[in-house]
Amino acid sequence: xxxxxxxxxxxxxxxxxxxxxxxxxxxxxxxxxxxxxxxxxxxxxxxxxxxxxxxxxxxxxxxxxxxxxxxxxxxxxxxxxxxxxxxxxxxxxxxxxxxxxxxxxxxxxxxxxxxxxxxxxxxxxxxxxxxxxxxxxxxxxxxxxxxxxxxxxxxxxxxxxxxxxxxxxxxxxxxxxxxxxxxxxxxxxxxxxxxxxxxxxxxxxxxxxxxxxxxxxxxxxxxxxxxxxxxxxxxxxxxxxxxxxxxxxxxxxxxxxxxxxxxxxxxxxxxxxxxxxxxxxxxxxxxxxxxxxxxxxxxxxxxxxxxxxxxxxxxxxxxxxxxxxxxxxxxxxxxxxxxxxxxxxxxxxxxxxxxxxxxxxxxxxxxxxxxxxxxxxxxxxxxxxxxxxxxxxxxxxxxxxxxxxxxxxxxxxxxxxxxxxxxxxxxxxxxxxxxxxxxxxxxxxxxxxxxxxxxxxxxxxxxxxxxxxxxxxxxxxxxxxxxxxxxxxxxxxxxxx
Numbered sequence: 384x385x386x387x388x389x390x391x392x393x394x395x396x397x398x399x400x401x402x403x404x405x406x407x408x409x410x411x412x413x414x415x416x417x418x419x420x421x422x423x424x425x426x427x428x429x430x431x432x433x434x435x436x437x438x439x440x441x442x443x444x445x446x447x448x449x450x451x452x453x454x455x456x457x458x459x460x461x462x463x464x465x466x467x468x469x470x471x472x473x474x475x476x477x478x479x480x481x482x483x484x485x486x487x488x489x490x491x492x493x494x495x496x497x498x499x500x501x502x503x504x505x506x507x508x509x510x511x512x513x514x515x516x517x518x519x520x521x522x523x524x525x526x527x528x529x530x531x532x533x534x535x536x537x538x539x540x541x542x543x544x545x546x547x548x549x550x551x552x553x554x555x556x557x558x559x560x561x562x563x564x565x566x567x568x569x570x571x572x573x574x575x576x577x578x579x580x581x582x583x584x585x586x587x588x589x590x591x592x593x594x595x596x597x598x599x600x601x602x603x604x605x606x607x608x609x610x611x612x613x614x615x616x617x618x619x620x621x622x623x624x625x626x627x628x629x630x631x632x633x634x635x636x637x638x639x640x641x642x643x644x645x646x647x648x649x650x651x652x653x654x655x656x657x658x659x660x661x662x663x664x665x666x667x668x669x670x671x672x673x674x675x676x677x678x679x680x681x682x683x684x685x686x687x688x689x690x691x692x693x694x695x696x697x698x699x700x701x702x703x704x705x706x707x708x709x710x711x712x713x714x715x716x717x718x719x720x721x722x723x724x725x726x727x728x729x730x731x732x733x734x735x736x737x738x739x740x741x742x743x744x745x746x747x748x749x750x751x752x753x754x755x756x757x758x759x760x761x762x763x764x765x766x767x768x769x770x771x772x773x774x775x776x777x778x779x780x781x782x783x784x785x786x787x788x789x790x791x792x793x794x795x796x797x798x799x800x801x802x803x804x805x806x807x808x809x810x811x812x813x814x815x816x817x818x819x820x821x822x823x824x825x826x827x828x829x830x831x832x833x834x835x836x837x838x839x840x841x842x843x844x845x846x847x848x849x850x851x852x853x854x855x856x857x858x859x860x861x862x863x864x865x866x867x868x869x870x871x872x873x874x875x876x877x878x879x880x
Contacts, residue, residue, distance in 0.1 A: 415779060415854040419483045426485050428467045428475045430864075432793060436819045438471070439826050440796040443524035444589055447793045448502075448631075449771065449864025451566070454871075455506035455515045457538060458547045463869045466494065466517055468501040474519065478546065479871060491542075493549050499523060499530040503566035503865070507578065509556060510611060514538035517549065520564035524587060531561040533582075557613035562604060563587050566633045570644050572620075573665060577608040581622075581646055583630035589652070599626040603648065621666040622646075627654045632685035636696045638674075638743075639753045649682035649700050655732035656682050656700065660751065670752050675741055677733035677757065680718070688775035690784045691845060695743035698755065701770035701788065702738050710768065713799055714832070737765045742845070763847050768834045769795070772866040778854070783841035785850075789863035795832035804828060833860035 421427060430450050432438060440446055450468035457464045462479035469475070473495040477485035489495045500523025509516040517536040525531055535558050536549035553559035562584045572579040582604040598617075602624030606613040617624050632649030639645065643661035650656050656678045659667035671678065683701040690697050705711045718736055727733060740762055741755035748754070759765040767788050774787040795801070808825055809815040816822055838854045839847035851858050 414856040415850070417856055424483055424485055425487070426465070426477055427487070428469075428477075430467070430469050431472060432470055434794060434826050434829075436822050439822070440794065440829070441816055441822070443587060444796075445522070445585070445587075446524075447796075447862075449862070450501050451503040451520075451865040452867050453504040453506045453517070454867050454869040457506070457515045457517075458541050458545060459514065460545065461873065463871055466504055466506065468496075468504050468519065468865070470500050470502075470523075474501060474504075476517075481872070483871065488546050491546050491548075493551070494536050496534055497529075497532075497551075499525070499532070502564060505567055505569060507569045509535065509537060509569075509578070511577070512538075514540060514547070518553075518558065518567055518569070520567055520582075522563040522565060522585065522587065528561045531563060533558060533560045533564055533567075535559075556611070557615075558606065560584075560604060562600060562602075565630055568633050568635045568646070570635050572605075572644060572661065573607070574643065577611075579608050580606040580613060581633065581635070582606065583633045583648060585629045585631070585651070586626050589629075598624050599628075601626045602628045603630060619665065621668070622659060623657060623669065625654075627652070629654060631683050632700065634685045634687040634698065636687040638687075638696060639747050639751050640695065641751060647685055647687060647698055647700075649679070649685045651681055651683070653726055653731065653734075655734055672732050673748075673752050673754075675732075675739075675755050675757070677735055677739070679739045680734040680736040683770055684772040686773045686775045688784050689743075690775055690841060691742065692783065693743070693745060695745050695753075697743050698739075698741040699759075699764075699773045699775060699786065700739045700741070701767065701773055702736055703769045704736050704738075704766045705768050706766045714769075714795060715797055716799065716802075738767060738770065740764060758845060762845060763849070764839055767837050769832060770837075771864045774866055774868055776868050777841075778838070779840060781841075781843075783843050785841045786837070786839040786847060787866065787868075788837040788839075789866045790836050791834035791860065791862040792832045793862045794826075794829040796829050798830050798832075801829050831862075833862055835860055836863050 450470050453466050454463050464479050465477045467475045476489045476492050476494045477487050499521045501519055502522050503520040505518040506515045516538050519534040521533055534551055535553035537552045539548045541547050564584050566583045568581045569578040584603050586601045605617045605620045605622050607616040629651035630648050631651050634647040635644050643663050645661050646659040648657040656671055657669050658671040658674050660670055662668050679700050679702040681703050685700045687696050687698050705714055738759045739757045740759040742758045744754045744756055746754045768790050769792045770788050770790055772789045775784045778785045835858045838850045840850045
């Protein structure tokens with residue numbers, strides 16, 4: 384695990400990595416950021432995902448999607464702490480000791496988590512007692528329900544050594560969902576003074592057709608907080624909850640400036656993204672086709688912020704297209720015009736295999752529906768390879784929000800050379816996926832796709848300038864997934880993980 388620090392103002396960025404190298408070069412004085420070595424920070428976390436007959440893309444296509452990271456002050460000492468998720472091993476909680484030094488306390492704090500496949504996490508004060516709690520989403524290729532149960536670690540306060548102690552209480556609060564969750568968002572949906580929850584799920588099996596309005600246990604869920612306990616009110620609030628939802632990004636903001644929180648969901652594969660406008664009466668209305676001309680195809684992470692300082696929030700959504708022509712041709716199949724048209728004729732949206740940057744037009748219809756224009760191509764951020772998490776934040780302190788994008792995947796199973804070789808191998812070996820020796824020989828042929836993370840500087844004129852190499856002293860190629868930013872040393876400047 385490594386994180387970066389702003390050289391003059393101590394801004395830092397941490398990325399949750401699948402495979403992490405702890406060997407960093409010395410600080411480059413001219414770079415905007417510098418790495419904090421693990422020998423100083425004491426952060427040793429690694430999310431190790433082996434490639435074997437039980438853990439591979441054939442058993443679970445999201446096996447290389449990584450896991451989450453969340454930041455917050457869990458012991459109320461005035462310093463933000465860090466919680467890292469591991470897909471297969473123990474989650475790790477690091478207490479901030481100041482000066483970018485941390486102490487790992489997971490075992491004492493009881494936050495290691497049960498066996499399963501952790502995906503996303505939140506720090507949230509679930510019971511309004513002034514102490515941050517931790518919610519963990521879980522998924523994976525499991526048939527046993529107990530391996531899919533989401534966890535809620537409720538903060539019991541600190542012990543005599545100042546270490547917070549947590550108690551797993553998901554069932555007590557009604558949040559022990561087993562629906563293959565990727566990420567949750569806690570917010571006051573109905574403005575009644577307590578936090579409700581949108582739970583973004585995904586089908587562990589890949590399918591390409593199904594009715595959007597058909598209710599499924601595999602779809603997204605919405606929970607209403609009633610006197611401190613959460614109840615599944617998915618049908619009542621009117622969100623889509625179907626088997627072809629493959630949510631990978633979840634953002635909450637007031638998209639139409641009516642004072643009520645709305646939701647943007649990034650969906651992988653054929654299902655288009657969702658834009659839910661809060662109707663202020665206990666329900667949502669999905670408006671993506673009215674609010675946008677098109678969306679990304681393989682939607683990944685998203686973030687919502689006002690990047691052009693016009694007072695209206697904008698939405699960045701990532702896809703997985705290479706910057707260079709060679710990468711485009713070898714890594715992803717070209718868009719199929721017939722499939723594209725068929726998907727539109729089914730009632731789905733226009734979906735293109737590029738990042739989208741939905742700039743708010745500042746226009747709202749009489750029904751309160753905002754309209755967004757995609758400016759990703761014009762802004763220069765449409766192609767960022769196999770991207771995961773975008774962060775919109777002012778990293779250089781010039782008053783404009785810049786962009787950080789985590790990048791890379793441990794095994795590029797969509798590589799066209801591998802795909803063709805795999806199809807031929809399976810054609811000639813009917814037991815290719817059941818014979819462990821043959822399966823391993825196939826898995827070993829999947830190429831790695833380590834990539835540099837991206838930094839883009841906001842030019843203040845709706846365009847961005849790529850600063851990946853200038854802002855980082857050693858922007859080595861990695862497999863980076865979940866990301867978050869925070870001011871870890873309380874100097875007033877953002878730090879990002």
